[in-house]
Amino acid sequence: MIYTVTFNPSLDYVVHMKTFTAGDINRAEQEMIYPGGKGINVSLVLGNLHIPSKMLGFIAGFTGREIERLAKANGGDTDFIVLDEGCSRINLKVSADDETAVNGMGPHIPEEKLQALLTQIDTLKAGDTLVLAGSISSDIPDDIYEQILKRLQGRGIRVVVDATGDLLKNVIKYKPFLIKPNNFELGELFSVDLHTDEEITVCAKQLQAMGARNVLVSLGGDGALLLGEDGQVYRRQSPNGTLVNSVGAGDSMVAGFLAGFEASKGDLNEALKMGISAGSASAFHEWLATEDDIKEVYAAL
């Protein structure tokens, strides 16, 4: 069974307009509200590919109830912990000549609720997969992902981490199965700007030397580079297509990778191909890719 954890779910309020001008009143030409947050998106795309998973994490207030309602309405299986105070965040996504996002802070998570999540995670069994994805609210210690991996050590659970900065850096020594920084996030870890595949590979190799098993570096419209646990570098370009909304493309890629890895019994080239197919299919559509969207891109790769 796959479990995804979203510490800080969101309602993604996506607005489209031709041009966006900072410091001015901008008017939307199209608007949508989606359940969001990285783990939730991973679960939804897995669901679209008929792979069951359970969504864990924290929700609060009317926004939290709506996130859960929308997640379930889209086929999600949820076991969120409900916070007594505050509201889950609303993340604003502006899709214009460029894409701009304002991600909210999210509610305070009291210690006893955090412990309740850890208790849920303790029930995972050998062979299960745990996806820890997204940011955490500022009052949670930034070694929380590390604490979780430490608890899971030696229990035969495959862990995927999609996070940034210290949240990501601190877990690497626990040998996560997969990490998926984008090239910007990878560069941030080493305080460098990454431009070429060679530069990206050098940094990915450093993360692997520190413990990460598979390092999947997403490159937006340029595809992705995978440094596999077999030591090989796999590289694929994104297919041609029209960008509609890239929110959730990275999460879709994680779901596609896991789906491809399972279906091919561990073929990393195939996992990367499915990862790119799911990521690009989501980028080419208004929201997360369906199975048919993914199949169409896969066939064109």
Ligand SMILES: Nc1ncnc2c1ncn2[C@@H]1O[C@H](COP(=O)(O)OP(=O)(O)O)[C@@H](O)[C@H]1O
């Ligand atoms: N403009 C785009 N055109 C085609 N594919 C895209 C585009 N943006 C994202 N993707 C697909 O989604 C994957 C993840 O996107 P990326 O933007 O790198 O992730 P993140 O959202 O985590 O920053 C890419 O590797 C690619 O397959």
Ligand SMILES: O=P(O)(O)OC[C@H]1O[C@](O)(COP(=O)(O)O)[C@@H](O)[C@@H]1O
């Ligand atoms: O937890 P963070 O880093 O603030 O990110 C949350 C946001 O990222 C998303 O999960 C999308 O992520 P990706 O575009 O990287 O796939 C949104 O649904 C959500 O608004």
